[in-house]
Amino acid sequence: MTESVHIILSASAVGGMEKRLSGLFLHLVQRGEDVRLVAPRALVEALGESAEHGGLLDHGERLHLLDCDATDPRFRERVGEVVARSPDGVFHYCLASPFRLHRARTKRTLYTIPNASLSQYSARGLLDVYGGILRSTRVDVLDPNVFATLSRRFPWRRGSFSLTPGSYVDLDRFAPLPAAEREDAIVFLGLFSDEKQAPRLVEQIPDLVRALEAGGVAAPRVWLMGRDSGDVSVTDRVARLGDPRVRAWLERDPARVLPRAKVFLSLQRSTNHPSKSLLEAMACGLTPVVTDTRDSRRSAPERLAEYVPRDFTAADLAQACLKVLRRGDDAIDARTTEMRAFLERHFSMESMATYYRLLFEQLRALPPR
Numbered sequence: 001m002t003e004s005v006h007i008i009l010s011a012s013a014v015g016g017m018e019k020r021l022s023g024l025f026l027h028l029v030q031r032g033e034d035v036r037l038v039a040p041r042a043l044v045e046a047l048g049e050s051a052e053h054g055g056l057l058d059h060g061e062r063l064h065l066l067d068c069d070a071t072d073p074r075f076r077e078r079v080g081e082v083v084a085r086s087p088d089g090v091f092h093y094c095l096a097s098p099f100r101l102h103r104a105r106t107k108r109t110l111y112t113i114p115n116a117s118l119s120q121y122s123a124r125g126l127l128d129v130y131g132g133i134l135r136s137t138r139v140d141v142l143d144p145n146v147f148a149t150l151s152r153r154f155p156w157r158r159g160s161f162s163l164t165p166g167s168y169v170d171l172d173r174f175a176p177l178p179a180a181e182r183e184d185a186i187v188f189l190g191l192f193s194d195e196k197q198a199p200r201l202v203e204q205i206p207d208l209v210r211a212l213e214a215g216g217v218a219a220p221r222v223w224l225m226g227r228d229s230g231d232v233s234v235t236d237r238v239a240r241l242g243d244p245r246v247r248a249w250l251e252r253d254p255a256r257v258l259p260r261a262k263v264f265l266s267l268q269r270s271t272n273h274p275s276k277s278l279l280e281a282m283a284c285g286l287t288p289v290v291t292d293t294r295d296s297r298r299s300a301p302e303r304l305a306e307y308v309p310r311d312f313t314a315a316d317l318a319q320a321c322l323k324v325l326r327r328g329d330d331a332i333d334a335r336t337t338e339m340r341a342f343l344e345r346h347f348s349m350e351s352m353a354t355y356y357r358l359l360f361e362q363l364r365a366l367p368p369r
Helices: 016-030 041-048 056-062 074-085 123-134 144-153 155-160 198-214 232-242 276-283 313-323 327-344 351-362
Strands: 005-008 033-041 063-066 088-092 109-113 138-141 161-163 186-190 221-225 246-249 263-266 286-293 307-309
Touching: 005 016, 005 074, 016 033, 016 041, 016 056, 016 088, 016 276, 016 351, 033 041, 041 056, 041 155, 056 063, 056 155, 063 074, 063 327, 074 198, 074 246, 074 276, 074 313, 088 198, 088 351, 109 123, 109 351, 123 155, 138 144, 138 155, 138 351, 144 155, 155 161, 186 276, 198 232, 246 263, 263 276, 263 313, 276 286, 276 327
Parallel strands: 005 033, 005 088, 033 063, 088 109, 109 138, 138 161, 186 221, 186 263, 221 246, 263 286, 286 307
Antiparallel strands: none
16 A cells, blocks of 8 residues: 555646646655656656656656546546555546546545636536535645635635645746847747637737837747647647748747747736746746736736736737837846746745645545545
């Protein structure tokens, strides 16, 4: 019998939560803690292509690589096999609900809900969330509004909910270049989804580029790094613009590109807190242009960012971007130093790891059933 912690990821594609929790796995392993990662092989291989998570495949004895993801009916069976081999373990389900995945009855179950809004779920999806809450002993919630809503809807379980302190950023890996060595480039990094407003951004890009040129930026660049989501291909729409200054591609190692730019677009509809991409960009010295939504200032205080309306126009974006691109190199470098100091105080891996260690130890202290 073992009391290993099993972190269970369910998607094949890389997103902020997958990067955050696989980073936690690596951090805990490097400190000699008994932790396992259960995840689709495609996800681990994709994560392993980045410099930040390249060490994942070096820990083969701690990896349970699955030949499918949560969209496949076999996923439940594969996770069940892992649970059966470690009946006294601690099981940390990330996004995928233990309601349908965890057949065994155990008190050592943690469920992470990373969504910024419950409205993002379908009726069946919401049933899975509620069932997962009832199946789990502890529930880890990323968004403060979701935390408050669930606390109201499950008053008898209020003590089981905890609010994630945030995300983390590796300040050694995500490091800036001096402003004098950067381009007048604007970056979007993330899933090309409606929630992150990538399609809306593409609609505004031609007018944005024209406004930047009119504002004195001689060679503006707009780089969108991510993958398509849903029926609309942002990648194709960018290609159809026919402007070599505007590019869209899937970048496995954002730390390679981010330091070359000056502005980062964080345009989510619900909230930009705690976007890992936003934190990584700030660590690289990019001034964020952020939609004015809910808790976004917790990740990007107004003294460090430029804010635009949630339903932004090209003029809104251009005005914010020009404020940054017209700054002198010394001012940009001073802002970079201030952003990195802010991140070091509030978004370290150690603070996040301490939070999860406490939850894992609370679950280990319980009888399995």
